Amino acid sequence: MNSFRSPCKELIAEKARSLGIEKTGVAAVMPVSSGAVEMYDRWIASGRHGEMAYLERYGEVRANPSLLLPSARSIICCAVNYFPSRKQCPDAPQIASYALGCDYHDVVREKLEALAAFIRENFGGETRVCVDTAPVRERYWAVQSGLGFVGKNNQLIIPGKGSYFFLGEIIATHEIEPDEPCRLSCGDCGACLRVCPSGALMPDGGIDARRCLSYLTIEYRGDLPPGVPLGNRLYGCDSCQAACPHNRHASATNVEEFAPSERLLNLSCEAIENMSQQEFSALFRHSAIKRTKLSGLQRNAMYIRRAQKGSLPEDAPHDARSRLR
Numbered sequence: 001m002n003s004f005r006s007p008c009k010e011l012i013a014e015k016a017r018s019l020g021i022e023k024t025g026v027a028a029v030m031p032v033s034s035g036a037v038e039m040y041d042r043w044i045a046s047g048r049h050g051e052m053a054y055l056e057r058y059g060e061v062r063a064n065p066s067l068l069l070p071s072a073r074s075i076i077c078c079a080v081n082y083f084p085s086r087k088q089c090p091d092a093p094q095i096a097s098y099a100l101g102c103d104y105h106d107v108v109r110e111k112l113e114a115l116a117a118f119i120r121e122n123f124g125g126e127t128r129v130c131v132d133t134a135p136v137r138e139r140y141w142a143v144q145s146g147l148g149f150v151g152k153n154n155q156l157i158i159p160g161k162g163s164y165f166f167l168g169e170i171i172a173t174h175e176i177e178p179d180e181p182c183r184l185s186c187g188d189c190g191a192c193l194r195v196c197p198s199g200a201l202m203p204d205g206g207i208d209a210r211r212c213l214s215y216l217t218i219e220y221r222g223d224l225p226p227g228v229p230l231g232n233r234l235y236g237c238d239s240c241q242a243a244c245p246h247n248r249h250a251s252a253t254n255v256e257e258f259a260p261s262e263r264l265l266n267l268s269c270e271a272i273e274n275m276s277q278q279e280f281s282a283l284f285r286h287s288a289i290k291r292t293k294l295s296g297l298q299r300n301a302m303y304i305r306r307a308q309k310g311s312l313p314e315d316a317p318h319d320a321r322s323r324l325r
């Protein structure tokens with residue numbers, strides 16, 4: 001049985017801001033709504049998650065966060081800005097904004113662990129930090145906690161701030177007054193659907209990961225199917241975020257660790273193709289890019305170069321859909 005004082009939300013939010021967590025919201029722990037569970041299950045059944053088999057597992061836990069921490073009462077959802085202060089030259093092999101700095105798994109976890117420690121020290125109780133490390137429906141809980149809404153580009157959009165944010169959660173045994181869920185939506189806008197080079201975004205709001213260039217350049221392990229409209233995307237894809245009007249006034253992060261690495265800004269396909277394993281490990285030791293492994297990055301770089309030489313088709317918006325299966 002826990003015995004703790006009820007924590008003060010404003011104190012937690014203030015501490016979070018001092019740690020570089022730009023926004024927090026609180027949701028009461030309860031099972032995920034049956035509608036949201038069914039939607040997720042249908043998405044998995046359709047195979048649109050591609051080869052990300054880990055998304056098929058732990059369905060029970062994903063639908064009920066209290067299984068991650070007995071006696072959990074609240075989820076504190078946290079958003080950390082990663083919008084880079086500098087961009088790559090448009091001709092360079094493009095790296096998604098989130099990966100230009102240090103690996104968010106380490107940076108965001110450190111911030112959330114510090115916030116969790118603050119909560120325990122001041123209010124007792126128990127906490128569990130999740131940063132992509134547990135089966136948590138993070139966008140669902142971000143909506144429930146009032147942080148923002150899920151756009152047609154499948155990103156969490158924070159009103160007035162945009163979507164260039166990492167999300168993380170602190171599950172806590174403290175009973176904290178929950179925030180109102182966010183009820184906003186995209187309305188009639190469909191800019192992200194129109195700009196998506198591969199038609200991965202579904203008109204019903206879902207995503208077909210098998211067509212998504214972010215999935216194909218990062219998660220997918222085989223040869224890239226012919227006709228993938230990769231353009232010069234080396235790692236990930238920001239197109240549906242860049243097109244979103246909510247990101248028009250995105251302000252650069254002040255989290256030092258997310259400042260773009262000079263070497264990544266200036267990376268070339270040639271350098272990647274000639275890179276040794278030792279060089280790859282040293283360059284990407286603190287970067288999320290290590291996830292693709294050297295072989296994945298070289299595959300992407302080769303694909304870009306072949307497309308540039310004209311032996312592969314250039315961006316072919318939407319008409320490449322059928323070839324991406």
Ligand code: SF4
Nearest residue numbers: 196212213237239240
């Ligand atoms: S990340 Fe790129 S490919 Fe994937 S849905 Fe967004 S625009 Fe389309």
Ligand code: SF4
Nearest residue numbers: 151152186189192244
């Ligand atoms: S571009 Fe428009 S439709 Fe797409 S997520 Fe942003 S607001 Fe929503």
